[in-house]
Amino acid sequence: MGLINNIFTDEAMRKLKGNLGIGHTRYSTSAASEEVNCQPFVVHTAHGALAVAHNGELVNCSSLRKMVLGRGVGLSTHSDSELITQALCLNPPEGETNGPDWPARINHLMRLAPLSYSLVIMLKDKIYAVRDPYGNRPLCLGKILPLGSSYVYKHSSARHTEVLMNGCAKNGVDERAEGWVVSSESCGFLSIGARYVREVLPGEIVEMSRHGVRTVDVVERPADKQQAFCIFEYVYFARADSIFEGQMVYSARMQCGRMLARESPVDADIVSSVPESGTAAAHGYARQSGIPFMEVLCKNRYVGRTFIQPSTRLRQLGVAKKFGALSENVRGKRCVLIDDSIVRGNTIGPIIKLLRDAGAAEVHIRIASPPLKYPCYMGINIPTREELIANKMDAYKLAELVGADSLEYLSVEGLVSAIHYNMKTTPSDGVGGHCTACLTGDYPGGCPKPTGEVHPRSCGETLWDLNYLHTKDLHTKSLFLTPDAKRGVL
Ligand SMILES: O=P(O)(O)OC[C@H]1O[C@H](OP(=O)(O)OP(=O)(O)O)[C@H](O)[C@@H]1O
Ligand SMILES: NC(=O)CC[C@H](N)C(=O)O
Ligand code: SF4
Ligand SMILES: [Mg+2]
Missing domain, CATH: 3.40.50.2020 (Rossmann fold)
Incomplete structure (x- = not known):
């Protein structure tokens, strides 16, 4: 526990080996500010290790928790991010034939939990970057330019979900990129020699591997719901040099x-x-x-x-x-x-x-x-x-x-x-809409209700829950993928 500079010292960073990684600076929302709730959460599955870092907070944490516990899974914390990690270990309802189908598992999670998250999910040889279907929390993609040296990624602001991947260019897979990064905010990209490429779309699952970067799925919102990017990111939360919505x-x-x-x-x-x-x-x-x-x-x-x-x-x-x-x-x-x-x-x-x-x-x-x-x-x-x-x-x-x-x-x-004045998108067709719930009381996924339970972060607050487990409301919009994305090119 502590500030980035105290924890991720040069010495600690030098010990890290490999060509992919995820990190997280936690701004606690769902459970106490204690070491046990720090991220990434790592679990060992029948198919190897799985690590997850999460920016956001699940609006239906209480009901999802009951569902996951009901499937015989044990949880060791009250963190919603651990819950996400364990939910990813569940077999998707469609079943799996040749080993784990991670995009299907992620899709299943997204249909169980509509809001709110940007996630990085790391497996042995790839990372998935995921943004919730409402696009409530930010997530963007960057490209590390080939400068002939490797970079150390340090970031000073709170609650970031980040990955660093190197080595793609050496494999000849993508000659223009030395590696790829995703982050809640783009402001850190320049300091590691990376360049902002684009936002991860609401509901998009991006796969990053030695073969490059490609969109593997896009989970849609219910038809009557608009995008709901957090307007408070603009007001206060984000760093001023970050880019959202163009x-x-x-x-x-x-x-x-x-x-x-x-x-x-x-x-x-x-x-x-x-x-x-x-x-x-x-x-x-x-x-x-x-x-x-x-x-x-x-x-x-x-x-x-x-x-x-x-x-x-x-x-x-x-x-x-x-x-x-x-x-x-x-x-x-x-x-x-x-x-x-x-x-x-x-x-x-x-x-x-x-x-x-x-x-x-x-x-x-x-x-x-x-x-x-x-x-x-x-x-x-x-x-x-x-x-x-x-x-x-x-x-x-x-x-x-x-x-x-x-x-x-x-x-x-x-x-x-x-x-909206300088935005490159407009709020037509449900794109470019914003969450203003803390100002208006109009909650994008509906207003959570008190559960009668005490909030795990303590302070005696009541825990609220959207009681949302309606998987039928969300579906996959594979037609949404551009031809380039289908080919695995940006
Ligand atoms: O009404 P309050 O509860 O006091 O909160 C509002 C204040 O908190 C934030 O500043 P903060 O010091 O967190 O960050 P900043 O230095 O980025 O402005 C915000 O910019 C306001 O100044
Ligand atoms: N924004 C964050 O980093 C918080 C993630 C998660 N809800 C937690 O409390 O750990
Ligand atoms: S706009 Fe307000 S209510 Fe909506 S996500 Fe941001 S801080 Fe929360
Ligand atoms: Mg201030």
């Missing part, structure tokens, strides 16, 4: 800032941001409003993101240590301060106090996303309504509480249209 996250955030300036203008001297994630939107707000951008906060670079800490205490301590005021920039100024989101309300109050103490004349808060009011069951750790500050008070009351001169959020329509 646009850089930074550009989408800037566009949110522009929209915010149109919806909620203020008469002020400077526009500034709560670093890091609020900064792109602040630049957008400044450009749109014509008010100059000026930094007012100095961020301690040794304190990481506070929202992703596993407990309230750690989140609050993180905020206290994180910022200092650039007093000469803010003294006597009417300041519009932009942040990407207010979730539990730990961050914004102490920052306003800091700026007031530094002599700010006015502090107007503008938030580049709507109020978060509903829990997320799909991989972002906001499990209860009670902890969300927007359920306790409206923007006016919150402004009073945190000592702001005014406080406004971006509207849901404003956020969605800002995200």
Whole structure:
């Protein structure tokens, strides 16, 4: 357990042998932050070892767990990712004739569990990369360029599902690629000499082996369901230099800032941001409003993101240590301060106090996303309504509480249209749709119900479950494969 740099030291990386591998940095959602729940999960099957890493959270963990236990399988943790690993060991209903049919097993899992995951599944000689049929969590494919040297992959941000494969070019299979990588986010590709190729499609199963990369199946959503890519990836979660849906996250955030300036203008001297994630939107707000951008906060670079800490205490301590005021920039100024989101309300109050103490004349808060009011069951750790500050008070009351001169959020329509502004796809035909459930309560697979069980992550929360085991609702769309994909070419 620990930060990437402490665990994956150069020495530890040098010990790794072979030409394929998977890794995971865990942002816990379904079970406690303990070593036993760390990934990848590895099990030994009759057909050799199987390793699985998972970004996301199963919405029907409780019902799937009962089903898997009912098939005589033992589980050693409460992790939904271990559950996925064991479910993959089940024989598919169609049966298997010549040894294990891994694409069929993965297809079976996907029909049992619709949301939410990006997976890498490693066998002795291949890796499958899988994205859930709703495309809720991100996953993208990259190509390692032939530079004549091997690369060490290190990644610093949370909850990534990653693989590294080398050696394809030497086998003459794909002369253009030295190897292939997949990751939840593309931002790490450049640092390992890889280049972004494309997103893994919702429901797609990609096989990566010494023979190259090919799509082996695409599992469809029910006909009446849209794609539901997590809009909060754009708002906060992803790194700004990642690419989703043909646009850089930074550009989408800037566009949110522009929209915010149109919806909620203020008469002020400077526009500034709560670093890091609020900064792109602040630049957008400044450009749109014509008010100059000026930094007012100095961020301690040794304190990481506070929202992703596993407990309230750690989140609050993180905020206290994180910022200092650039007093000469803010003294006597009417300041519009932009942040990407207010979730539990730990961050914004102490920052306003800091700026007031530094002599700010006015502090107007503008938030580049709507109020978060509903829990997320799909991989972002906001499990209860009670902890969300927007359920306790409206923007006016919150402004009073945190000592702001005014406080406004971006509207849901404003956020969605800002995200669509530069997108290369459109939400027609169910493609390019987004999950906005934490903002609207409209859950892509239906709203999970309380089970009466206690959430295994402890803290006494209730466990929710979608009770979804309707395999008939999803089917394989083999016609969806392009001719190139069928031939195993990209
Ligand atoms: O209302 P709260 O519960 O305090 O959460 C919202 C804050 O948390 C996040 O920042 P974080 O420090 O996690 O990361 P960042 O440095 O990327 O902005 C987000 O950008 C907001 O600033
Ligand atoms: N996003 C993640 O990495 C979490 C995966 C999984 N749900 C867990 O809690 O371990
Ligand atoms: S509920 Fe919110 S955080 Fe969760 S997947 Fe949907 S948009 Fe993302
Ligand atoms: Mg922040």
